[in-house]
Amino acid sequence: MRGALRWAGISVLLLLALLAAAACGGYLYLRIYTAPQTSGTLELAGLRKPVQVVREPSGVVHIRAANEHDLFFALGVAHAQDRLWQMEFQRRVGAGRLSEVLGRAALEQDRFLRTFGFYRAARNAYRSLGSEGKSAVDAYVAGVNAYLRTDPGLPLEFRLLGYEPEPWRPADVLVWAKMMSFDLSANYESELERYRLRARGVEPERIAELMPAYPEDGPVVLPEGAEVPPAGERQAEALLRLRRSLPRSVEASNNWVVSGRRTGSGSPLLANDPHLGLGVPALWYLAHLESPTLEAVGATLPGVPGVVIGRNRDIAWGVTNVGADVQDLYVLEETEGGRGYRHGEEVLPYRVREERIRVKDAEDVVLRVRETVYGPVVSGVVDAPGGRPLALRWTSLEPEDRTIEAFLGINRARNWREFNEALRSYKAPSQNFVYADEEGNIGYVAPGKFPVRQEGHSGLAPVPGDGRWDWRGSVPFEEWPRAFNPREGFIVTANNKAVPDSYPHRISLEWAEPYRAERIRRMILSAGRLGVEDIVRIQQDRRSLLFEDFRPVLEELRVRDERARRWRERLLRWGGEVRPGSEEAAVFEAWYTELTRLPAREVGQEYWDEPRYLLRAMRRGDTACEPSGSREDCLRFAARALGRTLERLGEEVPEWGRVHRAVFEHPVLSETPLARLAGREVSAGGDGYTVNVGPYDPASFRMDSGPSYRQVIDLAPEGRSLYVIPMGQSGSPLSGRFDDLLGLWSGGGYLRMRTAGYEADDTLILRPSR
Template identity: 30%
Template structure:
């Protein structure tokens, strides 16, 4: 009997070892080719691809088309699955890979019909851009074909990778439109709900144009509104939205950037810093590369971050200018209130039939699902929060919104040149910040900008006015801009950048709170000279200036009570240990932050519930939580304590605030066991994973799970300070560079270069990003060299 058991155990062990060996062989066979010579018919001349020990790529070519072909080759070898997810995300085709769990997501993307828009745009691209794109596509498919085995993700999914097409690169750009724009105009919907069922006064108070945290480049500001009285709102007969399931704050997909002129650097050249805040995953959004080639009878060099799927360096330096981007949060999307009856919608030309666009969604392992997009000539039809219907009008629906002009940054030699490239580039509209080697700096908007009518499009607009919302396209020379300012310093952080006519041009698409920008501005104003290391210190600033006054508010609130519960007494002791930073070991910061978010959600949900009762509406929770710029109302109300804003179950504002504080503490106790254990680092523990991590069971050995996840580390930083950091969200890169002095530049990137867990440089550089250690922009000594050689004619 014992002998039989031993035989079975031995057989099982052998089977496990054989299975492991097979799995390892399949996995390793999809590693990229790093060295040697490869024949590549699409090239006109040989191209050299070298990598350093961290996988940083240098591409040396004789012309741009060959360089982009090589970039496509490298992107496919390292990141093809990432590219595939991007094109499928934009076109609504993830169900083909992931089955039914992606079906609703695909439907939400299909309504925009961007695959059709991309196909039209492809046909209208200039000849030289089509040629560059064709070279890139050839490189992608050559890179995919050269792998000895399909990328490992497709083995896990049991599917096959499909060849790359030119339209797919345009879809990848559209995927970024989705990331950076409010494609369903939910901000407009929430504002309309408040205005239509409340009042304009209530809207302007709870969703103002700006607050005292604003830090616009021109110093413009908006006056603070007074607290609305009981003729506008009366919560005193309503019940507070207490005990509400906590809804985490939605991440502000944005970024920080700042620049100082040559007057503030030792070299006399301007210096740029840029960190783009996005969702964090493996592999990272960006892929680092340096491209060297000849164009327009001159050598060209570009180094920085590329976006797998696209033939361009998105942010970086060319030796003469450096450029960076942050999300502009302008008004690039509208909701148009529809009047629909029996399949027809009203227009100024009379009723029009709702267009029905039929499609099929292929679902892995299931039958195809028929899907019908209901469409007007303004855009697809969606439901409003109150159950009525609107048409979505979005910049991305116009093929003019996208082009490949950003690739022209290679030839920009001055601030003026780079500003012009930004203004004609077809990208999601962004704040573009430029620094040049002559010492000049400037800001403008990159991307297509509509000419707006006088209609307020930050709310749902009546169909009668829909045909005159946009009156054409703004000429680049008329774009808002700030060039060589007297302060010799510029900053952007997703907040309102400018007032007056510039503000009217950009519109309000839901600006971020100005706290990050103001904190950056204050640091810039406090010094006269800067080095790269000092700009990195700004990027890593985790001081909690935004929440400081709330910590003081809670301390005063607790100290003036006649008696405290044991939990409240513990909270008071914790507040005494406040460090003033979002530090990993600070539990007081976690508590104040949770109170602030609980209060915001409770206040705005209480207003929403009051509206619902007044007008007999059925609304999903959190509709008003989608509003922006809430801080002004929150702070004024907590300090002025108006009786008409106090729900009926509370005798005073102090009682209400204490109840919210108790809820915040309960949230943290439930999550961490006890309050002292709720340190910010534990609350903000990094959770950066590969999309395929979800297919690996929880009981799998830890070494296997580590192949698809970065180490789970405690992190400093948060959303309302320069060091933006969450568990799955934060700085997707940090670039600090003086054009012409790239050898002194700094670059951070979470996750590193590799898309393959067995790569020799998997997660290399990740700890520099985690720890905030300066790491070089340029690649080090070459470790691997690959030659791509055209076949003999």
């Protein structure tokens, strides 16, 4: 999954001003840095009663408060103490205000963000919250601001850029949820890809070959026979026709839950590892929150109140991206002069909003954004072929969004009924929620606002914005995909197909490749009675089913070069474990990367990572295989690709972990003299299709997304639950807690998830000021 933090990183190569700032003041700052106060007593205005904030040696935070207001207030304080720059950067990204502090280098990104209107949507979302949701957000914001009023030592980034943070506002909390939703709602990009291919003259039938449909025998989260509403005959036929030519989702996360019938303890086990961008600092922050009405522990997001993934006193949950199709692009027919567009029998004028972008050391830029009945016209800021304007409709830009209330409700939920009721207000991004409780139940829900489209509108490519293809509503709460205590005794989701063809609504026609889901299922089914160690073993698994599929291709290769023959034989003896220390893994991954070049001339891209397209070419032939497109031509291409692979890797083939590095870069400091202070990289295994995922840039083998958080939760009364994040709890490169968890994460280790019996390294008492 491509994380929002990494997506938001700008081209810092252009930030030459930072080089000078770092050279002049950066190292001086190392001498005057003041760590946040994490022990003793801190008086803050806005608290109602004293709050205890305890940090373990790992930096994991435990907050005990007398009420929820003080609980969320104190979480705002703790987040700000450890991650203030991250929170600042995130809200500036969402608001399209990076140019104010980074100059013209950030202007293009700000134009994009202002055009979409993320911050505008965040303000509307806050207005739509109920009283409990607003209270939680307000308390969190009050905590951040109370901390800022103590005049704390500011993080390095503020000093280098020469400014101080503004007070926090409620929309600053909700805008990062919008950015996460954008990161996990990438359908508009696949629509543009298909639009671009058609503009290149690629026929729809050929696009269906280049972007194969989800395999008919691939695992489905809710298989046929699950308790889902029946489909009408006509609608089911339409779904079967559509699913033959679908692009693949690029997102990647795993979760699964196993009932007590399959565990040694007789209680459920639940695992989750969301795959998002890797960066500095970590995306998540580990915390335990406790008040008389709410106790939860797990992964929190700096800038947002509550636990997003984890457990409470009674239940546990984990999430992966559904990949729901909640975005559509509409091609507008403009009137003469471009002042309006045709919709139905009417000509509608554009509603124009002005966005003033302040630019450091330059004049303000005024952006005029045209709004339509669908949403903003985005064709000026996305790579769209042709000259006609494209408008975007997306559920996350709609005025009402109470998703944060759903998460707060989950934090309090005590059972399956309350868990479902909490999700009633969930909108976006749609996630595969797996569930377990201490009573032994397991379950699954995919919540969200799923558009109901007109018959004939697949959602796969832009359609005319003349009213004929407008949405007809959304899927009712009662008909969301669900399962409770399924007969199989476990539920697995890995961004694979969520619902069977009999499901009456079209959630999506784009799903991730089934390799990870299939491998997890195999390991569960072959394990007998499962314990925590077995779940950890599955989560850390790097066996490549991609290699399993491509091994028969290797068997058929006819290679003349002696070195290539030797490596072919080594690969055929290899078991497919993509370990960091494996030379075979390096050769296989580099060879697969060479294979992805096959349709480069046709699609206009250097790499085309579509495994089933490539397998089909090797088995049946393909027009991209020159000269004749025969199967033999494709196998000759694959043989030459093996030769090119060995040339690329050099005389001494490196171990996979030497070239495949998990890279953690700072979004601003990565190209300054402070890059080595702020950035990290470690050896990594896996690939984009292994359970322990290791996606990489095919040009460099760099891995800049992956498991951003891992958890294994044991619902047994004395269960041993585990979690970990990469890097550390602190965002300061000068803190001992900056990267102290990186070795644990990369080595497959975990922290104990504790709510009691932990070692207290620092204890801070927050008191109401007199």
